[in-house]
Amino acid sequence: MGNTFAQFFCTFCYNGKQCIRTILPNAPIAFDEKMGVFGHTNKPVPWAVGDEECVNGIAEIVGAHPSEVALANGLTVNIHVLLTAFYKPTEKRHKILLESKAFPSDHYAIESQIRLHGRKVEDSMLCLEPREGEDTLRMEDIEAYIEKHGDEIAVIFFSGIQYYTGQLFDMSRITAIGHKKGCLVGWDLAHAFANVPLALTAWDVDFACWCTYKYGSSGAGGLAGLYVNKRFANDKRERLLGWWSHKLDTRFAMTNELDLDTGANGYRISNPPAFLVTGILGFLKVYKKTSMSELRNKSLCLTGYLEFLIEHYFSDDKTSDSAVRVQIMTPKDPAQRGCQLSLKFNIDIGKVYQKLVARGCAVDKRYPHVIRVAPVHFYNSFLDVWRFVNVLRECVKEL
Structure with missing residues (x-):
């Protein structure tokens, strides 16, 4: 069995062109026969720095300086990476606020x-609830809560867009309110990345992370991203470390003496997965044909059209003879939503x-009551929206 594995491994490394090209026929990263370990440095995109080839494009999308952005891991791993560095509870400040x-x-x-910090969840995790009978949070309630409890909160960690309701939070305002009370403010941008315009640096966000397999179209499990504000570029705070946290110039000296990289690069742990980098490069190639401003304008029109059709066909007076009710949970204000209507x-x-x-x-179902519909600005059309609503009407009639 060992010999069989060794034979497979060597074939993959040195004669893997046909196999890999079958999987990724148009891969932007070099996968050539007899390349083996040299793929780490071979052009056009060396495996060892493939993630860095994506940084400029991703930084533009999230509104950040390239030094503040890194591509690494999966989303939840990056949440742990960032919270390990930024959640430093004290007796006075030990709470984390989320929706x-x-x-x-x-x-x-x-x-x-x-x-892991030896504290109890019921004492240190605060979950902000909407008002009774409402599905989404009101900005004035978020502000009042932070104002009242901010002195106890170490970290505010909200979603940029709430995955269930589709609500887009005012990230700039919440960040400013949190900072005013001495809190660190981080964001999970899983549903906001490449969905709505972001300006993480201008908003002075402390840290953020996101996945790329939703609006980034990189595929399930695609390479995730993280942001660390340039204020922390040379900060030596304790964090999770690995050899990719080490500066590239001296990384392969193998001295076992960490030369910590600056900025977001110092929050990486391991070498980038070349296969996953290809998905990001492909996405960025498409993105270069447009901009977040253009995409946002199209998104507002698509969701506005979807909202109009849903209300036209499923308002109470149109469904008075039916037991089926369809309501839009996502805020009506276009400034408080992205591509998704719940x-x-x-x-x-x-x-x-x-x-x-x-x-x-x-579409996507989320119990107990919601089906999420997202006309995506990258590839969906008004015809798609019209066809969907007509299909939904057929389904409701049958039910």
Whole structure:
């Protein structure tokens, strides 16, 4: 068995061109026969710095200086990487504030970080709830809560766009309010990256992270990103470390004496996965044809059209003879949403979902009440929106 594995490994390394090209026929990174370890330095995109080839483009999308951005790991790993560095609880400040229905992985990561510091989740994790009978948080309630409890909060960690409701938070304002109370402010931008315009540096955000497999179109498990404000460029705070935290110039000297890289690069841990870098490079090639401003304008029109059709066909007076109700949970204010509209049903969404999928609609169900619909500005059209609503009407009639 050992010999078989060794033979496979060597074939992959030295004669892997046909195999790899079958998987990635148009890969922008060099995968050539008999390349082996030299792929780490061979052009056009050496494996060892493939992530850095993506940084300028990604920095533009998130509104940051390239030195503040790194591509590494997956989203939840980056949450841990950043919280390990920035969550330093004291007796006075030990709480982390998040929205009550934050993505489960955010909850789990924050809970584990609190426990790792020897504290109790029920004492140190604050989950901000919408008002009774409402689905989304009001900005004035967020501000009032931070103003009242800010002296106890070490970190505010919100989602840029709430995954369930589709609500886009005022990141600039929340960051400023948090800083005024002495809190560090970080953002999970999983649903905001490449969805809405971002200006992390201008907003003076402390840290942020995101995945790229949603609006970044890199595929499930695609390479994630992180942002660290330039104020911390030379900060030596304790963090998770690995050899990719070490400066490139001396990384391969193998002295076992860390020469910590500056900026966001110092928060990387391991070498970049070349296959995952190709997805980012492909996405950026498409992005160069447009801009976040143009994409945002199209997105506002697409979601506005979707909202109009939903309200036209599913308002109470149009469905008075039906037991099925469809409401838009996402805020009506276009400034408080991105590509996504969350449709709230009063019936089993599993049945609605099955009928939609059977008719070729790629939507997402989130129990207990929501089906998420996202006309994506990169590739969806007004015709797509119109066809979806007509399919939804058919499904509702059947139910």
